[in-house]
Amino acid sequence: MKSISLDITKAAQFLKKDTVKAYAPQVKAAQEALERGTCPGNDFLGWLHLPSSVTPAFIEEIEECAKTLREKCEVIVVAGIGGSYLGARAVIEALANSFSWLINDKRNPTIMFAGNNIGEDYLAELTDFLKDKKFGVINISKSGTTTETALTFRLLKKQCELQRGKAEAKDVIVAITDAKKGAARTCADKEGYKSFVIPDNVGGRFSVLTPVGLLPIACAGYDIKALITGAVDMEKATSPAVSFENNIAAQYAAVRNALYSQAGKKIEIMVNYQPKLHYMSEWWKQLYGESEGKDHKGIFPASCDFTTDLHSMGQWIQEGERSIYETVISIERPNRNMLFPHDDENLDGLNFLAGKRVDEVNKMAELGTRLAHVDGGVPNIRISVPELNEYYIGQLIYFFEIACGISGNVLGVNPFNQPGVEAYKKNMFALLDKPGYEAESKAIKERLAQE
Ligand code: PA5
Numbered sequence: 001m002k003s004i005s006l007d008i009t010k011a012a013q014f015l016k017k018d019t020v021k022a023y024a025p026q027v028k029a030a031q032e033a034l035e036r037g038t039c040p041g042n043d044f045l046g047w048l049h050l051p052s053s054v055t056p057a058f059i060e061e062i063e064e065c066a067k068t069l070r071e072k073c074e075v076i077v078v079a080g081i082g083g084s085y086l087g088a089r090a091v092i093e094a095l096a097n098s099f100s101w102l103i104n105d106k107r108n109p110t111i112m113f114a115g116n117n118i119g120e121d122y123l124a125e126l127t128d129f130l131k132d133k134k135f136g137v138i139n140i141s142k143s144g145t146t147t148e149t150a151l152t153f154r155l156l157k158k159q160c161e162l163q164r165g166k167a168e169a170k171d172v173i174v175a176i177t178d179a180k181k182g183a184a185r186t187c188a189d190k191e192g193y194k195s196f197v198i199p200d201n202v203g204g205r206f207s208v209l210t211p212v213g214l215l216p217i218a219c220a221g222y223d224i225k226a227l228i229t230g231a232v233d234m235e236k237a238t239s240p241a242v243s244f245e246n247n248i249a250a251q252y253a254a255v256r257n258a259l260y261s262q263a264g265k266k267i268e269i270m271v272n273y274q275p276k277l278h279y280m281s282e283w284w285k286q287l288y289g290e291s292e293g294k295d296h297k298g299i300f301p302a303s304c305d306f307t308t309d310l311h312s313m314g315q316w317i318q319e320g321e322r323s324i325y326e327t328v329i330s331i332e333r334p335n336r337n338m339l340f341p342h343d344d345e346n347l348d349g350l351n352f353l354a355g356k357r358v359d360e361v362n363k364m365a366e367l368g369t370r371l372a373h374v375d376g377g378v379p380n381i382r383i384s385v386p387e388l389n390e391y392y393i394g395q396l397i398y399f400f401e402i403a404c405g406i407s408g409n410v411l412g413v414n415p416f417n418q419p420g421v422e423a424y425k426k427n428m429f430a431l432l433d434k435p436g437y438e439a440e441s442k443a444i445k446e447r448l449a450q451e
Helices: 024-036 056-072 086-095 120-130 147-164 166-172 183-191 211-219 224-237 248-263 275-292 314-319 358-375 390-411 419-431 438-450
Strands: 005-007 075-079 110-114 135-141 173-177 194-197 267-272 300-305 324-333 380-387
Touching (some): 005 248, 086 390, 110 120, 135 166, 135 183, 248 390, 275 390, 358 380, 419 438
Parallel strands (some): 267 300
């Protein structure tokens, strides 16, 4: 089996000679701290050897549950937000037919995502859509109390029970949550739902290889064994025993820290040339944004879908403030083979492309863009993925996770907490008069009256 690979040469050229290599001892120390559990946030390191600890029995249990949901549901709604949502969506969208929504494929249920916003129109339209559908729900929340998800789940639970009856609804509602704490656990135990546990020591954004990601991915019909195998192989390929020169996660962590602190590159743009990878970038943004953006430090993770966004953000990237660098995920071989046709009249003047694969045009767009952006002062990191399948996506996921853990440690933050996410929640609860927030409610109302 091949492996994803990393090319940092077009980024390193923006740094003084050997700068990236000079990070090797720091990166090694950071990875050893993860390994020994001596780093900040060491109670959240359950993801580190998660792939290699997944057992066949566990995969079987997930697949069994997915089979039941697939048999009993036309639509499966996955309710979750942040780390309880983005990984599953990233993998499913990367693997799915781009038009799976519109294809009436009786073999596979439609997978929908909700509980990740509070849009009244969205929720009303979702409930309208589900009105005549045999649907099930996977309710995912580690805390079991996240407002967006809890609010959506209450609506979906009621609708499901109304449409299918309480007994049948029980068989098509699954909870993925903490083993003991939280409202989602209380509800699952009381109602007798099938449930899976999110391990205590795995934070939301590192949880895609737990049931949080695996169950929705299996429900969509994808091979979770291959996904885990890819992650296991990357776990081996990036182990602390591997030298810096051969460890792509160590190199990625080093080069991004070097660009940030030695070259003033404060923004990393994750770029893809395949629209199916849009949500992979969304997952990556959450992983790196929540892990590194703290203590008034951290690279701002942004993303663009090329070539689409070359016609919107391309100008800024080429000639705007030089505070950015790009990381490109390039898929070596598309799964489909489409040749551009010849046309006798050649009215569009495109016969110079006749007989070429569409992907050849895409690859030349990628190369041309890299040359232009590097000339324009934008360092370029390239991650090459042999093809879009479960195995290589598993590799990619673990690569980004381990690199994130190392990178956050090199930056000197705790990559595994997210204290900043609480600020808006506290205000929202105070404004909504949530019981327990009386003092905050009073204070926030007084403050608003003065503004
Ligand atoms: O990475 C994280 O910890 C967060 O993004 C959470 O996943 C997100 O806030 C959802 O939390 P919960 O799973 O508790 O509903």
